[in-house]
Amino acid sequence: MIRRLASFFTYIMRHYLPDAFLFAILLTFLSGILALIFTDAGFMKMITTWGNGIYGIIAFAFQMILILVTGHALALSPAVNRILVWIAGKGSNPVRAGMIVAFVAGICCFLSWGFGLIVGGLLALEIAKRTKKVDYPYLIAAGYSGFVIWHMGISGSIPLLLATAKSPQNFIEKVTGMTVPVSQTIFQPYNLIPALLIIFTLPVLFALMHPKEEEVVSISKERLDQMESDIVAVEKPANPTLAERIDHSHIINYIFVAMGLVYLYWHFSTKGFDLNLNIVIFIFFIAGVIFHSKPVNYIAAVNTAIKGAGGIALQFPLYGGIQGILIGTGLAKIIAGWFVAISSPETFYMFQFWGAGLINMFVPSGGGQWVVQGPITIEAARLLDIDMTKSAMMVAWGDQWTNMIQPFWALPLLGLAGLSAREIMGYTTMTLLWAGIVLSAFALMVGFGVF
Numbered sequence: 496m497i498r499r500l501a502s503f504f505t506y507i508m509r510h511y512l513p514d515a516f517l518f519a520i521l522l523t524f525l526s527g528i529l530a531l532i533f534t535d536a537g538f539m540k541m542i543t544t545w546g547n548g549i550y551g552i553i554a555f556a557f558q559m560i561l562i563l564v565t566g567h568a569l570a571l572s573p574a575v576n577r578i579l580v581w582i583a584g585k586g587s588n589p590v591r592a593g594m595i596v597a598f599v600a601g602i603c604c605f606l607s608w609g610f611g612l613i614v615g616g617l618l619a620l621e622i623a624k625r626t627k628k629v630d631y632p633y634l635i636a637a638g639y640s641g642f643v644i645w646h647m648g649i650s651g652s653i654p655l656l657l658a659t660a661k662s663p664q665n666f667i668e669k670v671t672g673m674t675v676p677v678s679q680t681i682f683q684p685y686n687l688i689p690a691l692l693i694i695f696t697l698p699v700l701f702a703l704m705h706p707k708e709e710e711v712v713s714i715s716k717e718r719l720d721q722m723e724s725d726i727v728a729v730e731k732p733a734n735p736t737l738a739e740r741i742d743h744s745h746i747i748n749y750i751f752v753a754m755g756l757v758y759l760y761w762h763f764s765t766k767g768f769d770l771n772l773n774i775v776i777f778i779f780f781i782a783g784v785i786f787h788s789k790p791v792n793y794i795a796a797v798n799t800a801i802k803g804a805g806g807i808a809l810q811f812p813l814y815g816g817i818q819g820i821l822i823g824t825g826l827a828k829i830i831a832g833w834f835v836a837i838s839s840p841e842t843f844y845m846f847q848f849w850g851a852g853l854i855n856m857f858v859p860s861g862g863g864q865w866v867v868q869g870p871i872t873i874e875a876a877r878l879l880d881i882d883m884t885k886s887a888m889m890v891a892w893g894d895q896w897t898n899m900i901q902p903f904w905a906l907p908l909l910g911l912a913g914l915s916a917r918e919i920m921g922y923t924t925m926t927l928l929w930a931g932i933v934l935s936a937f938a939l940m941v942g943f944g945v946f
Contacts, residue, residue, distance in 0.1 A: 500925065507921065516806075518902060518916075519813040522857055526820045536824035548819015549812045555862045556811040558776065560804045562650060563907055565779035566609025567800035568793065570617055572786035579614070583621035589629035590705050592622045593637045594698035600641025601694035605648035607779055608904075613803070615641050616908040623714040630706050631714040635912045636922035637701050639905050643930045646895035647681065647690040650775050652861030653869075653891040654680035657884070659773075667873060667883050675884050676767070685946035686888060689937040693930055700929050704922060712918075742791040748784060755781035806906030811860070814903070818858045821867050830854060831871040840879050844889045845938035847872060851893020852931075859903040861894045885941055892934050899927035 523545070530541050569575060582599060586592030596619050604611030615638025623631050646653065657667055657675040668674050680686065731743045741747065759781070762774060787793040821827035834850035835843070851868060858864045868890050876886040898904050900923065902916035909916060940946060 516810060516813075519810050519817075523813060523817055523820075526817045526826070526857055530820050530824040530826045533829050534824045534826055541820060541824055544819045544823025545816045546819070548823065549816040553815075555860070556808070556815075558773070559811075559860065559862075560807060561776045562607065562779070563609040563612070563804050563807065564797060564800045565776055565783055566607045566611070567613040567803055567907070568796040569610055569779055569783040569786060570613040571796045571799060572783065572792075574786050575614070576617075579618050579621050583618060583625060586622040586626050586629075589626060589633075589711075590702050592626045592629045593633055593701040593705055596622065596634055596637040597640055597697040597701045598694065600638045601644055601697055602641070604641040604645045605690060605694065607650040607775065608642060608645035608648070609650070610779065611641055611645065612639070612904070612908050613800075613911065615639065616911040620714075620912065627713075628708060628711055629713075630711045631912075632712055632914060632918040633701070633705060633922055635908065635914055636919035636926075637697075639908055639919060640697055640701070640899065640923055640926040641694075642904060643697075643895055643899055643926055644690045644693050645898075646861055646891040647686050647888075649677070649681055651681060651891055653865050653887055653894070655775065656862060656865060657887060667887065671883070675887075679884055680888055683946070685885065685937065685941050689933055693933055696929070696933075697926065700925060701922075704925060742794075743789050745788060748788060748790050748793075751790075752781060752785050755784070803907035803910050806910065807903070810903055810906070814858055814860060818860075818867055821854070821857060827854065827867040828871055831868055831875075835871070835875045838875075838879075840881050841942040842939070843875070843879055843881060844885060844942045845935055847886055847889035848893045848896070848934060848938045851890040852897040853893075855894045855897045856901050859894075859898060859901045861891065864894050865890060889938060889941075892938070896927065896930055896934060899923040899930070 527541050527545065530536055531538065536544070582595060586595045596615060599618055600611055600615030602611075603614045616635065619631075619634035619638040623629060623634055645651065654675075654677055656665055657680060658677050659665055660668065660674050665674060732739055735743065755777070759774075759778065783796065784790075784793050787796055821830075830853065831850055834846040838846045851864065854868055855864055858867055865887075869887065872886050872890055873883050876883045900920060902909075902920065905916055905919065905923075909919070937946075
């Protein structure tokens with residue numbers, strides 16, 4: 496049954512899902528139409544809020560690109576590559592291969608969504624090279640499916656924003672005067688338990704989904720020939736110039752690393768376990784410099800990694816425009832209000848999760864969505880006299896959930912694999928359904944005081 500359902504969704508997506516860029520344009524049209532129908536905004540109001548929003552999230556977009564690039568650059572290091580090759584050797588048959596990719600991607604996305612996305616893709620490619628009769632889109636979908644828990648992990652935008660003092664987007668601090676440490680969000684049982692449950696059950700889901708042998712789509716020889724080496728290791732010339740000696744200097748590299756480690760020691764020793772968006776970026780930046788051992792290697796890795804950010808750089812302004820429509824016309828308040836209106840204190844968390852999943856289709860950015868939905872969530876939680884922090888985490892859960900049918904964040908992985916979104920979304924729709932069941936159940940348990 497699971498396999499037939501996956502085949503059905505794969506057929507639907509391959510035939511009807513447009514390219515990710517066109518998907519964003521169509522969502523722009525839909526946002527404008529909904530704003531004209533459900534709000535008092537006229538046509539020019541809708542157009543001006545769209546135009547003003549297009550470049551209104553540039554700073555946050557750059558932070559997201561840096562998380563992706565630093566994570567990707569780390570994944571391209573020889574040490575990480577050796578680990579991936581070793582893991583790939585365990586995927587000796589198609590079903591086991593999908594299980595391994597889904598599990599590793601989930602663990603790595605919990606650590607860092609940028610790192611996890613690329614590691615999932617590189618591991619899928621490594622397994623596709625050596626495992627016969629494995630479905631290539633299925634493997635890439637397994638790599639992307641780990642992303643379904645990213646916002647519950649330590650690079651989650653919303654919990655990191657709540658932990659960041661004096662951030663314009665820390666709406667809880669504006670109400671209470673206090674930041675929320677990640678020990679009260681990411682590392683709480685109500686968040687950790689479902690995250691681990693999904694990570695450990697995704698492999699089972701993929702074991703049940705692998706297509707029949709006659710339906711398998713193998714990786715093409717052309718794609719294998721076109722793929723760049725996973726390992727970034729620039730050879731030192733036989734007779735290097737002074738400039739080339741500096742480029743390949745291990746000493747300079749590790750002096751720089753030492754500066755970074757001293758800063759991190761100072762940060763955590765003076766501020767406690769204070770993880771925020773900028774610190775996560777800094778950690779992965781320094782880790783990448785360490786693992787690449789020479790400055791020239793890290794430069795090469797970043798030059799490779801930045802190519803995967805092209806789709807995000809192109810489409811972020813479009814989603815900024817959609818965000819502008821939702822905020823500027825009041826459409827976001829109306830959508831969020833629909834879910835608040837039908838909520839009780841017990842069901843509020845679940846409906847917030849569902850509402851966030853719907854809004855994520857229009858604003859597939861955790862921080863951007865928090866700008867849209869955060870003030871409404873905090874005010875509703877205050878009026879209902881329920882936990883603001885847990886309410887905020889429901890927005891985080893919803894934001895990650897519908898990424899499985901929103902192709903925006905799959906772009907770096909798809910670029911690496913040479914596939915289109917429509918080729919993997921049938922499988923990830925099954926991930927959406929399973930994660931939706933798990934997270935809805937836990938949201939209800941939070942509402943009824945189990946956690």
